Amino acid sequence: xxxxxxxxxxxxxxxxxxxxxxxxxxxxxxxxxxxxxxxxxxxxxxxxxxxxxxxxxxxxxxxxxxxxxxxxxxxxxxxxxxxxxxxxxxxxxxxxxxxxxxxxxxxxxxxxxxxxxxxxxxxxxxxxxxxxxxxxxxxxxxxxxxxxxxxxxxxxxxxxxxxxxxxxxxxxxxxxxxxxxxxxxxxxxxxxxxxxxxxxxxxxxxxxxxxxxxxxxxxxxxxxxxxxxxxxxxxxxxxxxxxxxxxxxxxxxxxxxxxxxxxxxxxxxxxxxxxxxxxxxxxxxxxxxxxxxxxxxxxxxxxxxxxxxxxxxxxxxxxxxxxxxxxxxxxxxxxxxxxxxxxxxxxxxxxxxxxxxxxxxxxxxxxxxxxxxxxxxxxxxxxxxxxxxxxxxxxxxxxxxxxxxxxxxxxxxxxxxxxxxxxxxxxxxxxxxxxxxxxxxxxxxxxxxxxxxxxxxxxxxxxxxxxxxxxxxxxxxxxxxxxxxxxxxxxxxxxxxxxxxxxxxxxxxxxxxxxxxxxxxxxxxxxxxxxxxxxxxxxx
Amino acid sequence: xxxxxxxxxxxxxxxxxxxxxxxxxxxxxxxxxxxxxxxxxxxxxxxxxxxxxxxxxxxxxxxxxxxxxxxxxxxxxxxxxxxxxxxxxxxxxxxxxxxxxxxxxxxxxxxxxxxxxxxxxxxxxxxxxxxxxxxxxxxxxxxxxxxxxxxxxxxxxxxxxxxxxxxxxxxxxxxxxxxxxxxxxxxxxxxxxxxxxxxxxxxxxxxxxxxxxxxxxxxxxxxxxxxxxxxxxxxxxxxxxxxxxxxxxxxxxxxxxxxxxxxxxxxxxxxxxxxxxxxxxxxxxxxxxxxxxxxxxxxxxxxxxxxxxxxxxxxxxxxxx
Numbered sequence: 001x002x003x004x005x006x007x008x009x010x011x012x013x014x015x016x017x018x019x020x021x022x023x024x025x026x027x028x029x030x031x032x033x034x035x036x037x038x039x040x041x042x043x044x045x046x047x048x049x050x051x052x053x054x055x056x057x058x059x060x061x062x063x064x065x066x067x068x069x070x071x072x073x074x075x076x077x078x079x080x081x082x083x084x085x086x087x088x089x090x091x092x093x094x095x096x097x098x099x100x101x102x103x104x105x106x107x108x109x110x111x112x113x114x115x116x117x118x119x120x121x122x123x124x125x126x127x128x129x130x131x132x133x134x135x136x137x138x139x140x141x142x143x144x145x146x147x148x149x150x151x152x153x154x155x156x157x158x159x160x161x162x163x164x165x166x167x168x169x170x171x172x173x174x175x176x177x178x179x180x181x182x183x184x185x186x187x188x189x190x191x192x193x194x195x196x197x198x199x200x201x202x203x204x205x206x207x208x209x210x211x212x213x214x215x216x217x218x219x220x221x222x223x224x225x226x227x228x229x230x231x232x233x234x235x236x237x238x239x240x241x242x243x244x245x246x247x248x249x250x251x252x253x254x255x256x257x258x259x260x261x262x263x264x265x266x267x268x269x270x271x272x273x274x275x276x277x278x279x280x281x282x283x284x285x286x287x288x289x290x291x292x293x294x295x296x297x298x299x300x301x302x303x304x305x306x307x308x309x310x311x312x313x314x315x316x317x318x319x320x321x322x323x324x325x326x327x328x329x330x331x332x333x334x335x336x337x338x339x340x341x342x343x344x345x346x347x348x349x350x351x352x353x354x355x356x357x358x359x360x361x362x363x364x365x366x367x368x369x370x371x372x373x374x375x376x377x378x379x380x381x382x383x384x385x386x387x388x389x390x391x392x393x394x395x396x397x398x399x400x401x402x403x404x405x406x407x408x409x410x411x412x413x414x415x416x417x418x419x420x421x422x423x424x425x426x427x428x429x430x431x432x433x434x435x436x437x438x439x440x441x442x443x444x445x446x447x448x449x450x451x452x453x454x455x456x457x458x459x460x461x462x463x464x465x466x467x468x469x470x471x472x473x474x475x476x477x478x479x480x481x482x483x484x485x486x487x488x489x490x491x492x493x494x495x496x497x498x499x500x501x502x503x504x505x506x507x508x509x510x511x512x513x514x515x516x517x518x519x520x521x522x523x524x525x526x527x528x529x530x531x532x533x534x535x536x537x538x539x540x
Numbered sequence: 541x542x543x544x545x546x547x548x549x550x551x552x553x554x555x556x557x558x559x560x561x562x563x564x565x566x567x568x569x570x571x572x573x574x575x576x577x578x579x580x581x582x583x584x585x586x587x588x589x590x591x592x593x594x595x596x597x598x599x600x601x602x603x604x605x606x607x608x609x610x611x612x613x614x615x616x617x618x619x620x621x622x623x624x625x626x627x628x629x630x631x632x633x634x635x636x637x638x639x640x641x642x643x644x645x646x647x648x649x650x651x652x653x654x655x656x657x658x659x660x661x662x663x664x665x666x667x668x669x670x671x672x673x674x675x676x677x678x679x680x681x682x683x684x685x686x687x688x689x690x691x692x693x694x695x696x697x698x699x700x701x702x703x704x705x706x707x708x709x710x711x712x713x714x715x716x717x718x719x720x721x722x723x724x725x726x727x728x729x730x731x732x733x734x735x736x737x738x739x740x741x742x743x744x745x746x747x748x749x750x751x752x753x754x755x756x757x758x759x760x761x762x763x764x765x766x767x768x769x770x771x772x773x774x775x776x777x778x779x780x781x782x783x784x785x786x787x788x789x790x791x792x793x794x795x796x797x798x799x800x801x802x803x804x805x806x807x808x809x810x811x812x813x814x815x816x817x818x819x820x821x822x823x824x825x826x827x828x829x830x831x832x833x834x835x836x837x838x839x840x841x842x843x844x845x846x847x848x849x850x851x852x853x854x855x856x857x858x859x860x861x
Contacts, residue, residue: 315811
C-alpha cells in the first residue's frame with residue numbers, strides 16, 4: 001500500500017531530475033546584433049544602471065579613507081577641482097579654468113557655479129576647508145601632495161589659490177577624484193570629519209545624489225538634476241550591489257543582472273570566459289598599469305647581499321609569472337622598474353637580467369651558499385596576501401623557479417589585517433609579493449617603493465632600500481614639470497634599480513573591465529583605480 | 541518540571557557570560573590590527589593619527605581593562621559600536637537577522653519535511669533500489685562542499701536555465717505587494733535549497749535508521765498481529781519514536797544555521813549574519829564579532845533548552861530532573 005505511492009513519487013522525482021540534467025546549458029543571453037546595429041550614437045536619458053562592489057565601504061567620506069569599494073560607489077556623489085580624462089590629461093571639473101605662475105608655485109582656480117545636493121552653493125571656502133581640515137590631514141593620497149602646499153587662499157567666493165613651497169610635476173593631478181573630493185564646509189566645520197554622521201549619507205556636488213545604503217546589500221544613487229555640467233548624467237539611478245564572491249559576480253554579469261564589472265573585481269581566470277559573451281565590451285587599454293612586485297628585505301640576510309639578490313633575479317622566470325599567474329591576460333613581461341605602459345617614462349635601453357639558472361647558481365656559490373648535503377643551498381620565506389589570487393599564484397611560480405637553483409622557498413600566506421604590521425612596520429619577512437598600482441605616474445606610484453622617506457609606510461618601501469642617489473633622482477622627477485628633465489631623472493632611476501635590485505617586477509599588468517553590450521559611453525579614467533565614468537554611461 | 545525549567549533558565553546567563561569572556565580573549569589575542577584595516581591600504585597617514593584612533597577605540601588599554609569595560613556594557617544590554625561601520629552593533633545585527641532567520645527557517649523546514657519523508661519511505665521499502673539509491677544520494681549530499689554546490693547551482697539554475705535570480709534577496713526593480721513576496725521567494729529558493737541539502741541528508745539517515753530499528757521491535761509485530769494497517773504502524777508507532785533524535789539534531793542545527801550559513805550567504809550575496817561575521821573577521825571588527833557570538837550563544841542555549849523540554853514531552857520515559 002505504502003510502497004505504491006512512494007514509488008510513484010520517486011518516479012516523478014527521477015523524471016524531473018533527468019529532464020533537467022538533459023536540458024543542458026542554454027546559451028547565455030546576448031545583446032542581439034540587430035538591436036546593437038539600430039542603437040543610436042546619441043545618449044538616451046533614463047533607466048537604472050546596476051554595478052557591483054565587493055564589500056561594504058568603510059565610510060561615504062572619500063577624504064578620510066583609501067577604501068577601494070568606497071571609491072567605486074561614492075565618487076559619483078562628489079566633485080573635485082579637476083578630473084583625469086580618458087587620455088591622462090587633466091580636465092576641468094569643479095574648477096572651470098586655472099592658471100599656473102611662471103615659477104610653478106602658484107595655482108589659481110576659477111570655480112564653476114555649482115551646488116551641493118542640499119541646495120547650498122559650492123564656494124572657494126569649501127575647497128579651502130576640505131584641503132586644510134580634512135583631505136590634507138586624512139586623505140591617504142592627498143596628504144603627500146598637501147605637504148608641498150604652503151598656503152591655501154580664498155580671495156573671493158569663486159576663486160581659490162594654492163601656493164606651493166616648490167614646483168611639482170604631479171600637484172595638479174593630485175587634485176582629482178582619487179585623491180581629494182570637495183566636502184560641504186557648512187556640514188563638516190566644527191565637527192570631527194571622521195565621526196560626522198553625514199559620512200553614512202554623503203553630500204557632495206557630483207552628478208549623482210546619495211539615496212540609500214542598505215548595509216550588506218546595496219547602495220543606491222539617483223541623478224542630480226541640478227548638476228552643473230550640461231547633459232550628464234544620463235542614468236536616473238545607479239545601484240551598486242554588494243557581492244563578496246568573485247564567482248558570483250562573474251555569473252551575475254553573464255546573466256545580465258549587473259551591467260558593469262570593474263577589473264579589480266574580476267578573478268584573472270574568469271577573464272577568458274567573460275570575453276566570450278556576445279557583444280561584451282572589454283576595456284584593457286586605458287588603465288594605469290599595475291605591477292606584481294617581489295620585494296626583498298634588504299635589512300637582513302640573505303638579501304642584504306647584492307649578489308644574492310642578483311642570483312634570485314636570475315633564477316626567476318618572469319614570463320612564467322605572466323603565463324601562470326595572470327593566464328596571459330592583460331599582463332606583460334617587465335624590462336625595467338617602470339612599467340612599459342607608462343610610455344613617457346619607461347626607458348627601453350635599460351634591461352633587467354634575463355633568466356639564467358647557471359649564473360644564479362654560481363653567484364650563490366660566490367656569496368657563500370653552496371649546495372648542502374641535501375642538495376639545497378638555502379631556505380627563505382615568501383610572504384603574500386592570501387586574499388589576493390594573483391599574489392598567491394605569482395608566489396607559487398617564484399617558489400617553483402627557485403627550486404631549479406636549489407633554493408627552497410616556504411610560502412607564508414598572510415591575512416590582510418596583519419600585513420601592515422608584519423611587512424611594513426616590522427619588516428618581518430624575507431621576500432614579499434604584492435600587486436600595486438602605478439597610479440599613472442612614477443612619482444605617484446613608483447617612488448614609494450624606493451625612497452628613504454617611504455620606509456615603514458604601508459604599501460611603500462618594504463625593502464627598506466635607502467640610496468641617496470635614488471632619493472635625489474625621484475625628488476628631481478617630482479619637482480619639475482619639464483618633461484625632458486623628468487625623463488632624464490627616471491632614466492637614472494631605472495639604471496640604478498636594475499643594478500641594485502631591491503625589488504623585482506614580476507609582471508606589468510592591467511585590470512580588465514567589462515560592460516554589457518547595451519551600455520553606451522564606456523570610457524575610463526587612467527589614474528588611480530579604474531572605474532567607469534558613470535556619469536557618461538547610458539543604456540542603448 | 542517547572543523547577544527543572546527554572547534551574548535551566550538560571551544557567552543561561554552564566555553560560556553566555558562564560559562564552560563571551562572566552563571569545564573576547566581569543567578575538568583580541570589573534571593577530572591583526574583593526575586600526576590598519578580602518579585606515580586602509582595605500583595609507584601614508586601620520587602615526588599620531590593611528591595612535592589617536594587606537595585610543596578612541598579603546599585599543600590602547602590592557603586586555604583585562606577592555607574585557608571589564610565590555611562586560612559592564614554588556615550587562616546593560618549595550619553591544620557597543622562597530623569599528624568599521626560606526627553604527628551600534630545591536631542595530632547592525634538586528635538589521636541582518638531577519639534575512640538569516642528567513643533563510644534558516646526555509647532551509648531547516650524543508651530539510652526536515654523532505655528528510656523525514658524520504659527517511660520513512662526508504663525505511664518502508666528497505667533493500668529495494670529506491671532505498672539503496674536514496675542512501676547513496678544522501679551520502680553524496682552530505683559530502684558535497686556547500687560552496688561548490690552553491691556555485692554549481694548558480695551556474696545551472698540561474699545562468700544556464702535562467703529559472704532563478706543569481707544574487708541578493710530581492711531584485712532592485714522596486715516590486716511591491718504580492719509581487720515583492722513572489723520576488724523574495726524566487727531569490728530564496730536556490731540558497732535555501734543549497735543550505736538544506738546537507739540537513740536533508742542528516743535527517744534522512746537518522747529517520748531511516750530510527751524507523752528501521754523500531755520496525756524490528758516486538759511491539760510492532762504485536763501491532764501488526766492485531767491487524768493494524770501498514771500506514772498506522774509506520775506513522776503512529778515507528779515514526780514517533782524515530783523523531784526523538786530529529787528533535788535533538790534540529791536544535792543543534794539551529795545554532796549552526798544561526799551563526800550564519802556563511803558560505804551560502806557569500807555565494808548568493810544574501811545579506812545575513814553570516815556575511816556580517818565574515819566581513820567582521822576580515823575587518824577585525826571586535827564589537828561586531830563579540831555581538832554575533834553572544835547572540836549565537838544565547839540562541840543556541842535557549843533552543844537546546846526547548847529541545848530538551850520537547851524531548852520530555854514527546855518521550856514519556858524521560859523524566860526531566
